[in-house]
Amino acid sequence: MKKKKYYWLALLLLTLHLPGFTQDLKTDRKTDVLLDRTKGIRILTRDSLAGINLRFRIQSRAEFTTQDGNSLSLASKGGYIKRLRLRTSGFLYNKKLTYSLQLGFSPGDMDVANSDHPQIIRDAVVYYQFTPRLKLGFGQTKLPGNRQRVISSGEQQFVDRSIVNATFTLDRDFGLFASYRHQIGAVPVRLQAALSNGDGRNTSPLAGSGLAYTARAEVLPLGEFTMDGDYFEGDWVREPTPKLSVGIGFSENDNAYRTGGQIGAEVSGFTDLQSAMADLVFKYNGWATYHEWIQREGSHLVFPAEADDLQYVYAGQGYNGQVSYQFPNHFELAGRYSVITPEREIQHLTLQTKQYTVAANYYVNWHRIKLQSDLTYQTQEDLAANTTQDNWILRLQLELGI
Incomplete structure (x- = not known):
């Protein structure tokens, strides 16, 4: 009986305080919580000692692949969750001390095909802004390699990145990261570098493996893009004046033991890998092109x-070119051509692949909520035997996130 009295007393006190509590909560939300188009839910403590951005996103995909280019008979079909990500970033105690954390929960995110255990951690890195121009980081995140990899998978204008990126990307690694911004007259210049394990994310270095050295430079001769538009695909903001960014990069991974350096299956030995890359992006009035x-x-x-099989590293070169136009209502049409060509030494083990892709997208809320579709005609040529096979790939995708 006494317990019931306490329950009723607690309920009465809660009822008396609820209006004031609700009012305080509304005030807190109005002053301290904001939903930002690009950074998600932003929370700032009243004492300004911490700021947190909370984000999530889901990519739901359906994919259909034909047997060959002359028949619509399906070789494969299916629907699946391509990506499921949770992400937080912000600062702690000092706005110069920032962090970025990202977790992935889909099978592709966790790299279950090439790992002994699910790789949930994608990014876990801490930065310190030493000067307005110089920032250093320590932890695990994307290497400053090719631009399409550094652009988030949630901010692509095709259903997924190109075969060039899939084959040659540096992906993520653990190590030290540095970025420096400079201005030559009215021209912004960005420099990035990384010294990393070379083994990829969430891995312990193998005895005998070396380090990876990565560097990248970008020049923006026509000035800064609106909303950092050189780091999302398509001209969503419809740049009022022409904008151009040109980037070059280089990476060396000493004594690598995976087929892609930081990614891929392990091989039974070591190899020194060198990667060189160049890219440019141009945007103006709804038009965008990327190479x-x-x-x-x-x-x-x-x-x-x-079993007498051979493992190989895909060495060679690749080119990817994209062009698009986004209408004022944020409906977009895009085209892409991609090709990867293996070195002569491995042409008897793998194929030259070309893809011709057209896409139609509708952006409901920037890149956070969008409907995407693309159709690809793919040819794969055995350069050693001089034979070719082809097929069609149709992909549909819904992206939802904050």
Whole structure:
């Protein structure tokens, strides 16, 4: 009986205080919580000692692949969650001390095909802004490699990145990161560098493996893009004046033991990998074009494996070119051509692949809520045997996030 009295007393006190509590909560939300188009839910403490951005996103995809280019008979079909991400970033105690944390929960995000255990952690890095121009980071995040990799997968204008990126990207690694912004007259210049393990995310270095060295430089001869538009695809903001960014990069991964350096399956030996890359992006009045070239070389490309099979590193070069137009109502049409060509040494083990893709997208709320579709005609040529096979790929995707 006494417990019931306490319950009723607690309920009465809660009822008396609820209006004031609700009013305080509304005030807090009005002054301290904001939904930002690009950064998600932003929370700032009253004492300004911490600021947090909270984000999530879901990519739901359906994909259909034909048997060949002359038949619509399906070789595969299916729907799946391509990406499911949770992300937070912000500052703690000092606005110069920032962090970025990102977790992935879909099978592709966790790299279950090439890992002994699910790789949930994608980004976990701490930065310190030493000067307005110089920032240093320590932890795990994307290497400053090709631009399409550094652009978020949630801010692409096609359903996914190109085969050039999929084949030659540096992806993520653990190490030290540095970025420096400079201005030559009215021309912004950005420099980035990284010294990292070379083993990829969430891995322990293998005995005998070396380090990776990565550097990237960008020049924006026509000034800064609106909303950092050189780091999302398509001209969503419809730039009122022409904007151009040109980037070059280089990476060396000493004694790498995975087929892609930081990514891919392990091989039965080591190889030194060198990657060179160049890219440019141009936007104006709804038009956007993006071009990227990457070349990879390796000191050792072919390795023995079980059952007399051979493992190989895909060395060679790739080119990706995209052009698009976004209407004022944020409906977009885009086209893409991508090609990857293997080095002569491995042409008997792998194929030259070309893709011709057209896309139609509708942006409901910037890149956070959008409907995407693309149709690809793909050819794969065995350069050693001089034979070709082809097929069609249709992909549909809904992106939802904050």
